Amino acid sequence: MSDLVTRLRRHQWRMTPQRRVIAETLDGAHVHYTADEILERACERMPELSRATVYNTLNELVALGEVLELNFDGRSKRYDPNVDHEHHHLICDGCGATKDVHTVADPLDWLPGDERHGFAVAKASITFRGRCPECREAR
Amino acid sequence: MSDLVTRLRRHQWRMTPQRRVIAETLDGAHVHYTADEILERACERMPELSRATVYNTLNELVALGEVLELNFDGRSKRYDPNVDHEHHHLICDGCGATKDVHTVADPLDWLPGDERHGFAVAKASITFRGRCPECREAR
DNA sequence: ATCCTAGCTTAGACTTCGTCTAATGAAAGA
DNA sequence: TCTTTCATTAGACGAAGTCTAAGCTAGGAT
Numbered sequence: 001m002s003d004l005v006t007r008l009r010r011h012q013w014r015m016t017p018q019r020r021v022i023a024e025t026l027d028g029a030h031v032h033y034t035a036d037e038i039l040e041r042a043c044e045r046m047p048e049l050s051r052a053t054v055y056n057t058l059n060e061l062v063a064l065g066e067v068l069e070l071n072f073d074g075r076s077k078r079y080d081p082n083v084d085h086e087h088h089h090l091i092c093d094g095c096g097a098t099k100d101v102h103t104v105a106d107p108l109d110w111l112p113g114d115e116r117h118g119f120a121v122a123k124a125s126i127t128f129r130g131r132c133p134e135c136r137e138a139r
Numbered sequence: 140m141s142d143l144v145t146r147l148r149r150h151q152w153r154m155t156p157q158r159r160v161i162a163e164t165l166d167g168a169h170v171h172y173t174a175d176e177i178l179e180r181a182c183e184r185m186p187e188l189s190r191a192t193v194y195n196t197l198n199e200l201v202a203l204g205e206v207l208e209l210n211f212d213g214r215s216k217r218y219d220p221n222v223d224h225e226h227h228h229l230i231c232d233g234c235g236a237t238k239d240v241h242t243v244a245d246p247l248d249w250l251p252g253d254e255r256h257g258f259a260v261a262k263a264s265i266t267f268r269g270r271c272p273e274c275r276e277a278r
Numbered sequence: 279a280t281c282c283t284a285g286c287t288t289a290g291a292c293t294t295c296g297t298c299t300a301a302t303g304a305a306a307g308a
Numbered sequence: 309t310c311t312t313t314c315a316t317t318a319g320a321c322g323a324a325g326t327c328t329a330a331g332c333t334a335g336g337a338t
Contacts, residue, residue, distance in 0.1 A: 014305060016315060035296080050317050055296065057315095071213035074324090076295060090250070090258055099256055103249040107265050110242040111229075117238055119229055121269035126246050130260035153334060155286065174325080189288050194325065215324060 003027060004066060004081055011064050021046045022057045032070060032078040032098040070098060072127060088126040094135025101128065142166060143205060143220055150203050160185045161196045171209055171217040171237050211237065211266065227265040233274025240267065 004027040005020060013019070025042045026033070033041070039054045058079055061067040068080040072091050078098050087100045107124040143166035144159060152158070164181045165172070172180070178193045197218055200206035207219040211230055217237065226239045246263040 014314065016305070018316070036294095048317085052297085052318080053316055059297095069213070071210060074208070074210035074213075074216045077213050088250075090254075090256065090260065092258065093261075099258075101250060101254040101256075103246075103254075104251065105249065107242075107246060107249070108267070110244065110246070110265070111227075111240060111267055112243065115229075115240040115242075116269075117229065117240075118272040119231065119267075119269040120275055121229065121267050122232075123268045124265055125268075126249070126263055126265050128247070128250055128258075128260050129262045129264075130255075130258040133257040136259055153285070155334070157287070187288090191289080191326080192287055195286085198326095 007066055008061075008064070011066075013060075013064070017046065018049055018053050019057050021049065022054060023061070026058075026061070026067065026079060026081045029081065032080045032100075034076040034078055036076065038079065072096075072098065088128065090128040090130070092132035092135050093129055094131050097132050146205055147200075147203070150205075152199075152203070156185065157188055157192050158196050160188065161193060162200070165197075165200070165206065165218060165220045168220065171219045173215040173217055175215065177218065209237070211235075227267065229267040229269070231271040231274055232268055233270050236271050 004023045005015075008015070008019075008023060021042045022038060025038050025045075035054055035058055036051075038058070039049065039051055042049050042054065058067065058069075061079070062069045066081070066083060068083055070078045070080055070089065072078075072089070073096055075096075080098075080100070082100055085102075086106075087102055090099045090101045091097070103126060107126055108121065111121060111124070143162045144154075147154070147158075147162060160181045161177060164177055164184075174193055174197055175190075177197070178188065178190055181193065182188050197206065197208075200218075201208045205220070205222060207222055209217045209219055209228065211217075211228070212235065219239070221239055224241070225245070226241050229238045229240045230236070242265060246265055247260065250260060250263070
């Protein structure tokens with residue numbers, strides 16, 4: 001049983017087979033999939049699942065705060081179920097693969113007061129970019 | 140004369156009236172425009188300018204390393220001509236305003252080796268999020 | 279100055295990613 | 309079990325960006 005599904009119960013979310021499959025697909029992921037990758041994988045278990053339901057469900061999960069929506073390349077969004085722990089992202093410039101990473105301290109402290117332009121600054125996240133092992137060879 | 144245009148000369152770039160107008164529009168911007176905002180402003184000086192040329196030119200500027208392509212909202216890309224100085228971005232969660240900011244050190248050093256997953260990590264940028272002075276009041 | 283050619287520009291078709299619609303289906307409380 | 313309300317579906321639609329093929333032009337060669 002997926003941990004994400006358990007959390008969703010607490011939101012009084014109507015549990016349907018489609019939503020269960022989508023949530024479990026997301027939760028089992030070690031990388032952050034795009035909506036279409038989630039559709040593709042979920043369809044292995046439920047072939048009649050529609051694209052609209054995947055998009056609807058992902059948007060609801062984001063609204064509930066149970067999943068993070070990421071966008072680094074300006075193309076497709078990626079979904080990150082790991083919302084509990086503060087983390088940052090490492091992205092492959094070759095294939096767009098996205099991994100969670102952890103840093104040694106909080107980057108918020110790195111922005112001096114005179115660089116804050118009167119903003120109430122609440123969050124800071126770091127995007128690391130490079131090439132993954134596969135794309136390093138492929139070059 | 141735009142500083143960006145001067146730099147482009149050094150890349151042996153064929154200078155056309157279209158490219159000049161686009162580069163000057165970009166370079167004069169104090170905020171980071173989307174491609175369509177650039178098209179709109181450039182068309183005030185050159186009404187027959189085509190959308191394809193704006194996109195082509197922006198992509199070439201990015202490839203030449205003279206302009207940064209930004210994407211924070213997963214919608215349209217924004218273009219940042221301020222490529223000379225290492226900087227990061229501060230974004231208002233209320234209105235989406237984007238400002239350049241500077242930090243005290245390089246975040247690349249903050250990613251431990253055992254968090255690099257075999258990637259060749261080349262760059263790191265920080266996105267700070269908060270509320271700008273106007274949006275703090277408006278709440 | 280003019281010619282030539284590589285490479286630029288253009289309109290509009292096309293692609294990709296995502297949203298919307300309206301009809302049908304099903305979860306879960308009464 | 310019934311009923312209501314919400315979820316699901318296929319496909320149309322929309323926004324952002326890319327591609328294509330035809331014509332045009334910047335700038336070096338003569």
